[in-house]
Structure formats: structure tokens, C-alpha cells
Amino acid sequence: MNKWIFALSLALPATASAAETPAVPPAASATQSEAPRFWAIDAGLRYGFIRDAAFDPYSDSDLLLQGTVGVSRTALVADRFSLAPGLRWDSGSTRATARGADTLLLVHRVTMPVEGRFHLHRRIYAFGRVAPGALWQRATVQDASLPETSKSSGWVFAGDLSAGASLMFIDTRGPKFWFTPEIGYAFAARRSGGLSPDVGDDDPRQFGTLQLSGTKLSGWFFRANVTATF
Amino acid sequence: MKRLFALTLCAMSCATIAVGCGDRPDVWDEAPSASKTKVVGLAGAVALVDDVTHRAVMLLPREDQQLDRASFPVGKGVLRVEASPDRKRLLVLSSGDVPRRTSKDERPSLTVIDASDASRLKSRRFELAAPRSGLSVDPRGRWVAVFAAGDVATTFVENPNEIVLVDLEAPAGASPTITATLRSFGGRPERVTFAPTLTLPEGPRRLLVVETDQDVSLLDLDHQHDAVPRPEITVRLSPGGSTKPMRPAGVTFHDGSPSRNDDARIGVRISGDSNVVTLELAAATPGGPHDFSPKINLTDVGGVPSDLAFVQTDGGLRLAALVPSLSSAVLVETETSITTVVKLPAPYQRLSLITDVVERTALTDVALLWNATTSSSGVAFWALGKTAGQPYRSVEVLNLGGSVVGVRDVPAPRAELKVLESGGRGLFVLDLASRTAAPLTTLGKATVTISPDAERMWAFQVGESRLSSIDLDKLHPTPVVIDRAIQSVHDVARGDGGRSLIAIHARGAFGATVFDARAADTAYSRLYSGLLLEGLQ
């Protein structure tokens, strides 16, 4: 399902871009002699491909779909190059059935990307991004062998390396809107394994740990955002 | 520009779809089931043999009710799972990939997991030429016999008389797997028994006794590694002029006099026939392949016997046959085939020798008689000596007010105890020394597990959460209520010298409750879940 939503999400901007051709102000020049300075706010979807075997209980494919929002600001400009630090938050979850047990993996990724841009055109710029950060995940398993749900959560270090391009598709005097596809590789440390039943602190029972390996959410990802710059 | 933009997006979406069509192994898609998961208790572990994931998950208890888990692959298509008689090994027969399409597909195999040292589990796999579902394990732990049991169709064509012997202690350089094809006169093996060591003319020997549906074969195990293995001896039980099948129904052994090497005997019961067959393993004619030859004696005991055993009486060795239709036991003198009928108070069907337990220095045997049907109640003690005017001393009945459907042995050091399972609700703890039988009532049909240290037993009802620990010394029951339905319980030794009780819950991916077996208290238990989810990544 996620694959089809993903494909559709890619197709829609393409269709929109074909259908809607915003007018270019006649006064603007086609080339850019110096990189512009702007704030950028973007939102979109991130598609992560996790090959880690520890991910298998939580997903019947290797796909982790997250929503993503980010903000950045051009800090340095040199000719057509610019550097823009920012902040990003990716959040999503995946559910599956593992040998009859209901599983859920909730992932939040917070990074501080630093983006290097090369402005090819006033409507196009390419970028490369380095985004160190941290990742929080919570694994949940509900198996019939125990009434209580077993859970495990925690932070690990994470980071992205990616590259992409932004293509302006709406040019106004005010904010400009860009379509920003991006591809990259996510790095994440492996979370320690073991899930324990989620019971209150006053529950006197002792439980054994469900020894599922902690996931390592590294892998290629693709992100498609709509960015507004101003 | 726009076209380039659109094309770029489409290409990336297709590539992404292709890359994103990842999948996970099929094992995650099939839930464990009680029918495909065999639970076997060993001396120091509990094994969950999961046919879906083709592995055995070993649960090893530690202090503080911790449970270590270790997985071992066991081959695809589990056909049979058995524990060795000493409960130190797990044996799993697998059929492998059927059909094999590539050279990498698995062949049928026997996996032996040695759990005698909980800190160092070892696994060995023996490939087999063809899948087989029958398994018989040597009580001494050396041999395993694999054969076609006929209850599970494994291949389109199979030779039921082909027996694979696996020597777990094969000498260096020798192949541990030996395939023996028994000669057949139309029969197929139904039961395979490892005989105890018998003194034969060329010395002590281990024999494998194979009962088919019409004859008995004796295979000399100690000569199977010879360059030319000794052929088996086949004793055909049908006279040849009759179409009536003479199907063996069980065997019993006796090593004979300690001073002789030519009087070991095997007693054979025939299904639906009043004859018993005694095979005396006397010296063979020189020049043959064997040093022994069975001399046959047929004795009619007056009715179809239900059980058979060699017993020592004041008059010497006898073959005792229980004949329920006569409410009698018939003692057959092995040298002359003379029979003596001993009337019994009830038509007992089963017999167990308890001499070592009750009268260690006795020269004559004492037997416990009990009945598997509901037609008579209680058990009886049968002393096989003679008193003046009365053959074969006494038959003392212990009336229990109900039938006895099973007798469970209690291991040393409480071997004088037996746990009697009745057909109704309740148990009895029988003390052979004092000849007392203490009743224990249950709320439902109880399943009993006896601790290997003979200190206690556990009684529970399958599918319920109630469990009781019964101290075998004081017969004091301690109720234990677990919050999950129990499928089985296992009293297992821990590495620190203690013992843990592991109750298995066969729901979902299987769970377990662990607590100290010697101080059963759920306040100090530990609950586990999803045991069959682990170890797959």
C-alpha cells in the first residue's frame, strides 16, 4: 500500500507541474548571478528502505514511511553557492503482524541538516545535505501469549547524507514554491533489543524480556517535499 | 523544463517502487500453532521444536527465574521429535526439502541436540538418504534407529524394511550412519526395541529387536561396523501352512544365569493368540555368521496374554504371562514349557516388576499388577515365592475404589513410590514398601509430571491455569495459580544446582512461566512471552 501511495505522491506533483504552469514575472532574469538568500520551510514525505532483519517483525516490506517537516535559512552565499543550516523532523510508524503478534514501530527522527546549494537557475538549485541528529523509536509487540503489550523505546544517534534539487513551480512576488525531491542514505545506530511488558510501576510481577533484536534504521531514503521560500 | 521535471519524477517513482518492493522471510507470516510445535522436557532444558521455522528453541533456566534461549536448526519438515531416555538429548527427524530441486535443498536428516551441559549445547546433524518417520532411541544413549513407521507418508515409494542406525558414539573413522535392509517375507517393521546387554556365546552383546507384522528380527548391533556386518536373524512366527498372521505384540528379555552364556532369552507375545514364544539364544552351529541361534518354544497360556515378563520364582526362572480372560497369570517354565496357572482376584492387564524396590535382597520377584480397563479396581502385589500348600506366595489386593489407567514411576531415591492415575478424578501415591496408597483428589482430569529428583510431582489440567505441587514426602499439595492456561510443565535442573518449574503456555508465539520448583511461589515467578518470535533475525 505504501508503495502505491508513494508512487501516487510522486505522480501528483508531476501531473500538477504539467497542468499548472505558473507565470514567470517577465522582469525576472533566467539565470542567477548570485545565490539568493531565503528562508525555506518544507513539508513532505520520507520513504525509508530498511533492509535490517530486525525490522522484519514490524513491516512486511522494507518500507518506513514518515512525514517530514523542515526549516532552513541561507547563511552564507558565495556566487551561486550557498550554505543553509536548518532543522528537520521526520515522524512515522509501521505496523505488521509477526507470527500472529501485532507489532508497531514508531519512529521520530530529529536532525540538524546543513545544506549546500548550487543555484543553477533562479528556478532550480541543487543541493547536498548533511544532517546529523537523533532518532527515537518505540517498538510494541502484542502477542497472545501474554495479555500485556511488550514495549521498548529509546534514542539512538542518527544522520542523513542526501542530495537533491529544488524546482520552482510557483513564482510569486511573495513566497515561492518549490518541489524538492531528494535521495540519500540514512545512518542510525542499532537500538538495543528486548521488549518488556508495559505494566504499571506498582505491578509486582516479574517479566522476562522479549528478545527481539533492536532495529537499525539505516538505509536509503527518498524524500519528496514541497518547499516554500521567502 | 516541465517535461524534464515530469520525467524525472516518474523515473524516480518507478525506481523507488522497484527498490521498495522489499519483502521479509515467510516465517513471519505464519503463526506458531500447538500442532506444529512440539514441547519436550529435557533434564536441563525445555525444547520447543517449531516446524514452521525449522528450529528448536531451547529454554535454559538460570537463577532468579531467568530463562536463556538458544536456537538450533533442525531441518525442514519435522516428522518426529523424541527425547533420549536419560532426557539429555533431543532428537528430531526431518524430511528436508520435498521435492529437492537444487543441490542446495535440504536432505532428510536426524538432528541430535545434546543438552547434557546446559552451558554448552551441541548439535549434530546426520543426513539420511530418504525421509522416515519412525524413531527408536537406545536407552544407553548410543544408538538411534530410524525407520519407516508407516504412519506418515514421506515418499511415494519407501522400503519399510530399511533401517538406518545412527551410532552416536561411532569410533573414529567409522561412518556413524549405517543402513541395514532387513530381509522380509512380506512384513514391515512396527516396533523397534533395543535389548539390554545380553550374554551370548561370544560375549556381551547389544541386539536390536525389530517386530514386524509377522516376524521378529534380531540385529547384532555390535557387529554393524564390521567390514561385512552380520546379517540379521529372522524368526518367522507363522507356521507356513496357515494364513493366520502371527503379529508380535511386544517383547521382554532375560540374560539368563550369570554363569552361562547360552541361555539368554527373549519372550514374545503374539497379538490375538494364546501362544507365547520364547527364544533361547543358544550357541549356534560353528561356521555360520552368528555365534548364537534362537531355539524356539511355543507355549499356550490358555488365553491371549496382555503382558509378559521374565520373573524369578522359588522354582527358578519363569515367563509370566497375564491372561485377563482367565483372570489369571500363567507361569511358563522356560526349560520344559510347563505352565502353572495362578488365579488372580481380578483380570489385571499390566505387570511391573518391583523387586528392587521392595525387597532388594530377595531371590524371588515381586510384581505390581494393575489394570488398564475400568472393569476392575485397584492394584495387586504378587509375590512369586512359594509357601507351603500354596503356589506363588501371595496376591495382595489394594482396593482403590477406582480403576488404574496408568502407573508412573518415581525415580530414585524414592523408587518405592508409584503414582497411579485413575480413570476418574484423582491420583494415588502408592508406597510399595508400606503397601499404602494415599489418594489425592483433583477437580478435573489431572496430568502429572514427576520431578526427576523425586521430591515432588506436579498436577495440572491441560488448558487450565491451576497447578499443584505435591511434596512426595509429606504428600502436601501446594496450589499454584498461574494467569495463563497451561499446556505442559517441566521440572528442570538449573546450572546452579537448583530446579525450576517451567510451565509452557501454547498461545500465540508461546509463553512460559518460570518459578523455583522447590519453593513454588508465583510471587517469585517470571513470565515470558513470544518465545517463538525470538531468534529469527
Added chain:
Amino acid sequence: MQLDRRALIAPATLCLLLGYTACGADSAGSSDFAPGAPGGAADAGTGGGGYADTGAVDTAPPPEREVESSYESPVATGRYVWIANPKSGRVAYIDATTLAVNVVEAGNAPTYLAAVPSPPDQDVAITLNVLSDDATLLRKTSAGLTAKTFSTHHGANAWKLSADGRWAIAWTDAKGVKSAGKTEGFQDLTVVDLTEKVPPTVLAVGYRPVTVGFTRDAKSAWAVTQDGITIISLEGTGLEGSGPLVTKNVPIADKPLEDTGTRDVSVTPDGTWALIRRDGEKNIGLVSLLTGSRVTVTLSGPVTDLDLSEDGSRAVAVVRDTSEVAILPLPGITTKPDTFTVVPITGETIGSVSIAKTGTTAVLYTNAVPTERFTVLKLGSGTEAPSFQVQKLYSPVLAVFPTDDAKNAVVLHEKSKTDTSTRAAAFSVVPIAAGLPAKIVGTDAFPMAVALAPTSDRAVITERDDTRKIYGAFLAKMPSLAVERYPLASPPIAVGIVAGAKRAYVAQEHPEGRITFIDLDGGTARTLTGFELSARVVDGSKP
């Protein structure tokens, strides 16, 4: 191999069942003897005479009683015991040394077995197949077993073998046929050349032969019939070509209408003379089988028994009325019928005689009246005069069986009317040469068969009571007189000694076949049951 007849079954006295009415009319497979029925190995009676009712009070004592042997019993050769199974058509042969059992296919209903004299390295037996009217010769050597079939006449139920093992005569003993009509003469007999130089020949002899024999040189045979003694030449020629041929019939009765049931005929081993004793007559007739001439020897009173020594050198006749024994030298008595030795056995009642194999000793006893003694007669030789001694016993004598060396004897007793014990009968082991007291052993059932070892140091006696289901065998050791009893699981039907294996065997009634072997030295017993099963054990030694 020289066949030890004595080792197999005490000749002419295999089974004794006294007062054993339950077994009295038993059929094939049992070698019992009903009291009152006519018997006697050389008795040409038809069964219609004799003593129909036992216990009749006569002023004169009844005649002595003798028994017959049965060919349906197992036979022993040097090392093997052969047992026929008429139902399966097989003959089981058991190696008495190793107790290995094998079976071999014979004809249809093999029933009557006989051991064939053979070289020491062979064990040979022959069986009559009743339903296929043929005989199967079974020869066991180190190379294996071979079987040959010979056709016979219909209805044969007895064998006689020549001492050299070449000839076998199958004949019909009328006593083995129930309800035989008068028109059934049973006159056919088949002469079989076991070397196959001559095909089996069916010949007709006189009416209802009672015994058949061969001369020592096996050149001729004879059959004692109601018409006389028929002589068969085994190498004669005739109109029909070479082969066995009846050459003559020698009448042995002066009166053609004489009752043949009252006479007792013995033939000398060389086949030259026949000695005829008739009940109630004091004359013993001798008839030359060569010339037909006759000689009459007159004794002091009616001769009650006559026995011939094994070497044929003398005959001993008993006159019960005068308690005298006449020792007749052979062949001297034929030319000097008045020259013989008379030994009065003063003070004793004697009516029967049995000469030991040595030929130098005979035992004298009577079973016509209860007598708790018997007499040992040394026959003397050369200058030594005959002498006798009386042996005291403690129960009435039924029969006496001396060992081959004449040093011991086994005496079967019937129960005395004054005996209040619960025992059914008894037997005694008597050291007759040493003159020591006899040892009596009470039995819970009636003794029915005796087998004496050729070594003369062992005897086996069986007992049987079907009503009370008491079956057993006794092993008596001589000269120690130690006796050990072996209970049996089934009724015994025959007992014998397998000299080559030093074992005695007791064959018993059992649908699958049962036999107990008793080691003569160690005394251990082993029972085999299920001969067909035992033969079907496959050990891989044969492809």
C-alpha cells in the same frame, strides 16, 4: 553307522500302560498298550483273540503280556532325531547336539519313520507317506540333506531295515489298522533297494504278516504270516527278471486250522531256523527255512515264553508250571533235540524271559500274577554251568529291561493291591550284576516307555496320566542309581537315546511339535516346541 536298536527303544517292550483305561484306545502318535489286548512282537494273532476282559478270574494264570512299538514316533540316528508331521507333509530333523531344527518336504502325510543303518558320517531315515503311497529316503551328510522317493504299495504302516542299510521292506501290520475286515489280508509288502540298483518291488506274502525280518547277510528276508513263513530272496532271479522274489512259503503249523493267535515265532539271525512256541504246549517247534524240515523239542510243561539271543546261539524257554528254564543251543538243538540244559528255578514263579544283549544273562519274571521278585539267570558257557539269583523287589513286576551289558536292569511295576500309597505305579533300578538292593521309585502316573543307553549307564522312563495331567520323564543313572525327574508340559509319546549327542529325547504331543532333550551327562533339559517355526529361522548363513 551301526544302528543301535537297543539304544532307541527297548525292543518289544516300548510302552506299558497298566490299568490306564483313559489312554487305552488312543490313536496314532501314542505307543500305548491297552491291558488285555493281544500283543507280542511275533504274535500272528488278528486281534480277535487274546484277553478281552482283564481281571477275569481263571484257575490258571493268564498269559504274559508284551507290547508293540509304533512307527509314528520319532526315530533317532547317530546325531539326529527325525519327526514326521503328517499334516504338513514335512519331516523335522533335529541335531541333538546343537538343537538346530530343520524341516524337509516329504510326500503326502509322512507318518511312519525308521532309522536306516548307515556309515558313521551319515544320518539316514526313511518315512512312509501314507497318502501318496510312497516312501522318502532322507540322507543327511556334511554336504547337506538329500531326499529320494520310492513308490510303495498302498496301506503300508511298518518298516523293516536290513542291517547293511541296503534293503527296506514296507509292510502292513494288521494291528495298526482299525476294524480290518477278514478279507483284508494285508499281504502286500514292498521291497525297496535303497541303493536303487533294483526298483521297488511289491510282493505278496502270506495272510496278515505279523513280523518281517532279514537274514544277517541280507541276502534274503522273511515274513511270518498266518500261512507260514514266506521267504523272499533279495537277489533271486525268476521269470520276471532279477530282483526280490518270493521263493517259498514254509508252513509252521502241523494242523492247517490251528489257531495262529496262540503261537509265537522267532527266526534265527541267519534266517535258517524258525522257533515256534504255542500257548499251552510243551513242545517247541523248529522249522528249517531252507529245507522245511521240522524238529520238535519237548519240555517239561507248557512253554510260557521263548527268547532268542541276539547272536542266535541259543534260545531260552520258560516253563512256568514247573518253574524251569530250558537253554536250547543253536543250531545244535536242531540235530539233537534232546540235548539242552534245564535249570530249575526253585521257589520262584517265572513266566517271561528277556535275554540281555551280551547273550550271557537273562532275566526271568512273571507279570501274570503279582510277584515282587525276578530272577537273574547266568546262561553259562563252555564249562561254566548256568546259575541264578533272585532279586527282591517291593512291587509286582510288570516288565524287566536289562541293560546291554547285563549289569543293571530297569523294572516296571504295577501297583500292588495292598499298596496304600497315593502313587500310581513305580519302577526300580536294579544292579543285577553286583547283587545290590534295587532302588524303587514311585511314580504319580503310569510308566509308559523305557529307553536304555547303549553305554548301559543311563535309562529314561516316561510317565503319563491324561486324567490328572501328570507327565514326566525320569533319568536313572547307573551304577549310582540316582534318579532325577523332569516334569513335561505335554503327554509323552516316545522316548529314545541319541547316542552320538549323548542326549535322550522325549517326544510329546503338541500341535506344533514338542520334544525335550535331556543331557545324559549334565542332566540339563531343553525343550523345543514348534518344529516348523524353528526350521523357519533364517540367519543369513544360506543365500
